[in-house]
Amino acid sequence: MDPDYATQQFPRPLQTAAAGPVDGPRPRHDDSPTEVFDSEAITQRLSAGPSSWPGHPGNPTAADVLAAGGSGTPPPRDRSPRPGGSGGSGGSGGRGGGPLSGARTWLRDSAGARRVLLVAAVVFGIALVGYIADLVMTSGKVPRGVEVAGVAIGGMDKEEARGRLQGVLDARSGEAIPVKIADVQTQLVPAAAGLGVDWDATWERVGGQPLNPASRLLSFVATRKVTVASSVDETAFGRTIDELKVHDQPPVEGGIEFEGTRPVAVDPTPGRVLDVAAARTVLTDQWPTASTLDLPVAVAPPAVRRDAIEQALHQIAEPAVSAPVVYTGKGSATATLNPDQIAGIVDFVPDGHGGLRVEFDHKVATDLLAPQLASTEVEPKDATFTFSGSPTVVPAVIGDKVNWAKTLEQLPVMLAANGPQRTTAGIYERIEPKLTTQAAEGLGITDVMGEFTTGGFTGPSGVNIRTVAQEVNGAVVKPGDTFSLNGHTGPRTAAEGYVESGIIDHGRPSKAVGGGISQFATTLYNASYFAGLEDAGHTEHSYYISRYPAAREATVFDGAIDLQFRNNTPHGLYIQAFADSSEVTVRIWGTKTVNVESITGEKSKPTDPETITLPEGDDCIASHGAPGFTISDTRVISDINTGQEVSRHTRTVKYDPVPEVKCETPGEKKDEDKPEEDDPAPTTTRPSTPSSDTEGRRPSNR
Numbered sequence: 001m002d003p004d005y006a007t008q009q010f011p012r013p014l015q016t017a018a019a020g021p022v023d024g025p026r027p028r029h030d031d032s033p034t035e036v037f038d039s040e041a042i043t044q045r046l047s048a049g050p051s052s053w054p055g056h057p058g059n060p061t062a063a064d065v066l067a068a069g070g071s072g073t074p075p076p077r078d079r080s081p082r083p084g085g086s087g088g089s090g091g092s093g094g095r096g097g098g099p100l101s102g103a104r105t106w107l108r109d110s111a112g113a114r115r116v117l118l119v120a121a122v123v124f125g126i127a128l129v130g131y132i133a134d135l136v137m138t139s140g141k142v143p144r145g146v147e148v149a150g151v152a153i154g155g156m157d158k159e160e161a162r163g164r165l166q167g168v169l170d171a172r173s174g175e176a177i178p179v180k181i182a183d184v185q186t187q188l189v190p191a192a193a194g195l196g197v198d199w200d201a202t203w204e205r206v207g208g209q210p211l212n213p214a215s216r217l218l219s220f221v222a223t224r225k226v227t228v229a230s231s232v233d234e235t236a237f238g239r240t241i242d243e244l245k246v247h248d249q250p251p252v253e254g255g256i257e258f259e260g261t262r263p264v265a266v267d268p269t270p271g272r273v274l275d276v277a278a279a280r281t282v283l284t285d286q287w288p289t290a291s292t293l294d295l296p297v298a299v300a301p302p303a304v305r306r307d308a309i310e311q312a313l314h315q316i317a318e319p320a321v322s323a324p325v326v327y328t329g330k331g332s333a334t335a336t337l338n339p340d341q342i343a344g345i346v347d348f349v350p351d352g353h354g355g356l357r358v359e360f361d362h363k364v365a366t367d368l369l370a371p372q373l374a375s376t377e378v379e380p381k382d383a384t385f386t387f388s389g390s391p392t393v394v395p396a397v398i399g400d401k402v403n404w405a406k407t408l409e410q411l412p413v414m415l416a417a418n419g420p421q422r423t424t425a426g427i428y429e430r431i432e433p434k435l436t437t438q439a440a441e442g443l444g445i446t447d448v449m450g451e452f453t454t455g456g457f458t459g460p461s462g463v464n465i466r467t468v469a470q471e472v473n474g475a476v477v478k479p480g481d482t483f484s485l486n487g488h489t490g491p492r493t494a495a496e497g498y499v500e501s502g503i504i505d506h507g508r509p510s511k512a513v514g515g516g517i518s519q520f521a522t523t524l525y526n527a528s529y530f531a532g533l534e535d536a537g538h539t540e541h542s543y544y545i546s547r548y549p550a551a552r553e554a555t556v557f558d559g560a561i562d563l564q565f566r567n568n569t570p571h572g573l574y575i576q577a578f579a580d581s582s583e584v585t586v587r588i589w590g591t592k593t594v595n596v597e598s599i600t601g602e603k604s605k606p607t608d609p610e611t612i613t614l615p616e617g618d619d620c621i622a623s624h625g626a627p628g629f630t631i632s633d634t635r636v637i638s639d640i641n642t643g644q645e646v647s648r649h650t651r652t653v654k655y656d657p658v659p660e661v662k663c664e665t666p667g668e669k670k671d672e673d674k675p676e677e678d679d680p681a682p683t684t685t686r687p688s689t690p691s692s693d694t695e696g697r698r699p700s701n702r
Contacts, residue, residue, distance in 0.1 A: 127213075131213055131216070141155055141156060141157055141158065141209070142154055142155060142156050142157075142158060142161045142206060143155075143206070143207065143208070143209055143210060143224070144216075144220060145218075145220075145222050145223045145224050146206055146223075146224050146226055147223055147224065147225050147226065148165055148202065148206065148225075148226045148227075148228060149165070149168065149169060149172075149227075149228050149288040149289050150289055151164060151165055151168050152223075153165060153206075154223075154224075158203075162199070162203075165202075166197075166199075169197050169228065169288055172190070172287075172288055173189075173190040173191040173195065173196060173197070173287075174189060174190075174191050175189065175190075176188070176189050177189070177190065177287060177290070177291075177292070177293055178291070178292045178293070179244070179292070179293045179295060180292055180293070180294045180295065181244065181247050181274060181295050181297060182249075182272055182297050184247045186244070186247065188240060188244075188293075190287045192236070192240075193236060193237060193240040193283070194232055194233030194234065194235065194236030194237035194238075194239075194240060195230055195231075195232060195233075195237065195283065195284065195287050196230065196231040196232075196233070197228055197229070197230065197231060197288075198229040198230060198231040201229030202226070202228050202229045204229075205226050205227065205229060206226050227285060227288075228288040228289075230284040230285070230287070230288075232284060237280075237283075241274070241276060241279070241280070244274055244279070244295065245273070245274050245276075247274070248271070248272070248273040248274055248300075249271045249272050249273070249300075250271045250273070250300060251268065251269060251270050251271035251300045251301060251302040251303070252266075252268060252269035252271070252302065253266075253268055253302050253303055253304050253350055254266050254267055254268030254302060254304040254305075254306060254308075254309045254356075255304065255309065255348045255349075255356065256309065256312060256313055256317045256348045256356070258317075258321070258343035258344075258346075260340065260343070261321045261339040261340050261343055262321075263313055263317035263318055263320075263321065263343075265309050265310060265313050266309070267306065267309075268302030268303075268304050268305075268306065268309070269302065270299055270300060270301050270302060271299075271300035271302075272297045272298065272299055272300055273297060273298055273300045274295060274296075274297055274298075275295075275296040275297055275298040278295075278296040279295040279296060282294070282295055282296065283295070303350040303352070303354065304350050304354060304355065304356060305354045305355065308354055308355035308356055309356060311355070312348060312355070312356040312358070315416075316348075316356075316358050316415075316416065317346070317348070319415065319416050319417075319418070320342055320343075320346050320358075320415040320416070321339040321340075321342050321343050321346075322339070322418065323339065323418070323419075323422055324336050324337060324338050324339065324342075324422065325337040325342065325411070325414050325415065325422050325423075326422065326423040326424075327369060327373070327407060327423075327424060327425065327426045328423065328424070328425045328426065329372075329373040329376040329402065329425075329426050330376040330428070331376060333372070333373055333375060333376045334372070334373075335368075335369040335370075335372035335373050335426065336372070337365065337368060337369065341368055342415065344361075344364060345360050345361045345362075345364045345365045345368075346358060346359075346360060346415070347359045347360075347361065358412070360408070360411055360412065362404070362405065362408050365404075365408055365411065366404040366408070369404065369407075370402065370404060373402050373426055376402075377399075377400060377401040377402060377428075378397065378398075378399050378400040378401070379397070379399055379401070380396075380397060380398060380399030380431040380432065380433045381396055381397035381399075381433055382396055382433045382434050382435035382440075382476075383395060383396035383433065383435045383436060383437045383439065383440035383441075384435075384440070384474055385440070385445060385574055385589070387576065387589075390446070391445050391446060391574070391589060393437060393440045393441050395437040396433040396435060396436050396437045396440070397433060398430060398431065398432060398433065399430070399431030399432075399433070400428055400429075400430060400431070401428065401429065401431055402426045402427065402428055402429075403427050403428070403429045404426075406427045406429075407424075407426050407427045410424050435476055440476075442572075443476070443478075443571060443572025443574070443590075444570075444571035444572060444590065444591045445571070445572055445573070445574045445589045445590055445591070446589075446590075446591055447589065447590065447591060447592040448587050448588070448589055448592070449530075449531035449532065449533075449573070449588045449589065449590045449591075449592045450526075450527045450528060450529065450530035450531025450532070450533070450587070450588045450596070451527055451530070451585065451586065451587040451588070452523050452524075452526035452527040452529075452530065452585070452586055453523065453583055453584065453585040453586075454519055454522060454523045454547065454548070454583070454584060455582050455583035455584070456547050456582065457516060457519060457582060457584075458581070458582065459501070460499045460500060460501035460502075460515065460516070461501045461502060461515060461516030461519070462516070462579070462581060462582070463497075463498075463499050463501070463516075464492075464498050464499060464501055464514055464515060464516040464517055465516050465517070465519055465520050465579050465584050466579045466580075466584075467492075467496070467497045467498055468489060468492065468498075468517055468520045469520060469577040469578055469579040469584055469586075470577075471488065471489045471496075472485070472488060472489070472520075472524070472575055472577045472586075473575065473576060473577040473578060474574070474575070474576075475488060475574075475575040476572060476573065476574055476575075477567045477572065477573040477574075477575070478567065478572055478573075479567055479569060479570055479571060479572060480566070480567060480568075481566070481567055482536050482564055482565070482566045482567075483564065483565055483566075483567070483573075483575070484562055484563075484564045485521060485524065485556055485562060485563040485564070486556060486558065486559070486562040486563075487562070491558055491559075492513070492514040492517060492558055493513060493514070494513055498513050498514045499513065500512060500513050500515065501513075501514070501515030501516045502515045502516065503515040503518075510621070514558070517556055518541070518554070518555040518556060519547075519548075519584065520577075520579075520584055520586075521538075521554045521555060521556045521563045522548050522549075522553040522554050522555075523584050523585070523586045524554075524563060524575075524577070524586045525538055525552075525553065525554040525563055525565075526549065526552060526553075526586075527575075527586040527587065527588050528565040528588060529552065529596065529598070529635065530596045530598075531573075531588045531590070531596070532593075532594040532595075532596050532637050533565045533566065533567060533568060533569075533573075533588070534565060534566040534567075534568040535565055536564035536565050536566045537562065537563070537564045538554040538562075538563050538564070538565075539554060539555055539556075539561050540553055540554065540555065540653050540655075541553065541555045541655075542655070542656050543626070543628075543655060543656055543657075543658045544626065544628075544629070544655040544658070546626075549598070549600070549633075550600060550603075550631045550633070550653070550655075551600065551601075551631050551632055551633035551651060551652070551653040552598060552600070552633045567590075569590060569591065569593065570591075571590050571591040572590060573588055573589065573590045574588070574589040574590070575587075575588055575589075576588075576589060592640060593639070593640055593641075594637050594638060594639060594640055594646060595637070595638050595639075595640050595643075596635060596636070596637055597635070597636040597638075598633060598634070598635055598636075599633070599634040599635075599636065600631065600632075600633050600634075601631055601632040601633070601634070601652075602631070603629040603630070603631050604629065604630050604631070605629060605630040605654075606627045606628065606629050607627060607628035607629070607656070607657045608627055608628075608657060609625030609626060609627060609628070609657035609658055609659050609660055610625075610657070610659050610660070611625065611659065611660045611661075611662065612659050612660065612661050612662070613661075613662045613663075613664055614661065614662070614663055614664075615663070615664065615665075615666055616663040616664055616665050617663070620661065620663035621661065621663075622661050622662060622663045623658070623660065623661045624658075624660060625657065625658050625659050625660030625661075626657065626658040627657050628654070628655050628656045628657035628658075629654075629655055630652065630653070630654045630655070631652070631653055631655070632650050632651065632652040632653070633650070633651050633653075634648060634649065634650040634651075635647075635648070635649050635650075635651075636648045
């Protein structure tokens, strides 16, 4: 090869790939060859001279050299003119880049990349080993950085962490925590309020060990606060909310009040109430950590608008008390409501739509007006009977009374009116008696069907017996109806004139208001017994009382034990009852169709009484005991005209022994029992129908 040619084409020595890099500017990384060049082939081509380069009659270019020595496609290169020459020539004053230099640079950069990858792989491996080791070492422990209710438990064994948390939270749940509701200060104990710790839900919030490497690294320096999940006993919590709501301040509703006869507007004032839903959230979320539980409140607006109050004041209240209201009755009678009285019966309440509704107290108005027209009214009276010889009907009286409910319907209109329009007539109505004259005449009350008398009472028992006799006297029982002693008299209390008297309480003498009524009940029962009426329910005493017919007596007690009989005849019944200072008699009038006989059996199965000793005092009433026994009574009913037996019924009664009660001073035994009070001489009971059980009875006040 011509040396001058070589010098012109390659100003600097050209080195093969094995000899080292070629001087000159390095190609860019993206122009680096993708394979190793054959330096021997390149040298042979250069030695052959220019004629060996196809298409190049003159000097070879770098592309030709690459085509000769490369085993593949040369990388793209920048073919723009170089400084100091043109085309592919290096030219004077410039440095040739050369493709071999680029190839070597690419190789060198690839080796560096491999070294970087190797280092990265080593670092990753070390990190992976550390990650796995940390994951293994923290298995079964609370994640690092966790804090629950202000207690740092991160990194602790779960059982240890739970023990520590439980100790703190259990103590907290039993402490009184201040509670603030607006300007009200109170307190509550979480455990008593139904609040506790839901441990399962709390540990779910804590969670397990994080798998994210970034999260694990962050846990070394960061704190994760976990709130306690609360358990709620709804019953106890509901009571606590109700107790907290006591501090609500309801709104002051606007309205109208009267100062004498002058109406005055009352301005509405908003209130505040506990926001229950928000308060529940605060209590359940914050009780484990808060130093004070500040419960939210809500504004409670008044229901009445200010303009509605003014409207009611001028349109209703002021006209209402501007003048009296007058009701006229029969004749020249009148009833008047003065302005000051009107102010007492008028009231204003919210109407539910922001306004006021006027209300009137009709009871108060009636109490004020009715006495003024009472003289013009006629009270209704039922027909009754007199018994001078044969029964005679006393005609009924038809009533004529003011219907104040209807009369007062015009009150709102009158209060809004002026002058003469504030006067109206009272409305009278006819009131029929419950038992008319015609109905009484048709009852067929002509004969005494049954009669019975008992006696031997005095003092308070007599008061009660006379009182109940007055209540029952005149009672009418229609055919098929049932008479009830308790139902007819109602409660027998001091308000009805009954007094405290003797009773039997569990076999022991005692006292109660209404004592002695059982004697009247026994008298009434025997009258119905001998009248042949159907027994609809009665109860004997548990202990035998000697002045009553054995197995043919009855006791009563308000609301518990009653005496009832049914009118099983086609005619009406009239009960005549009366009492004096020592005897009570009951007669049942109607139409007599049967005769009744009572057959009393012999006593059997006697039982001995026990003795009870009590400290002497007001609670101890000494009494003689009596043996218990069993006895029966048979009622035989026969037709009054034919004498033929209609029915026969036997009732057997077992009486408990009456205990003997002794009253003794503590430490001292008495030889004699305290005598029973009010124990008069025996009295004979007299049935109106002959009976084998008519005998003397030892009286008692029970």
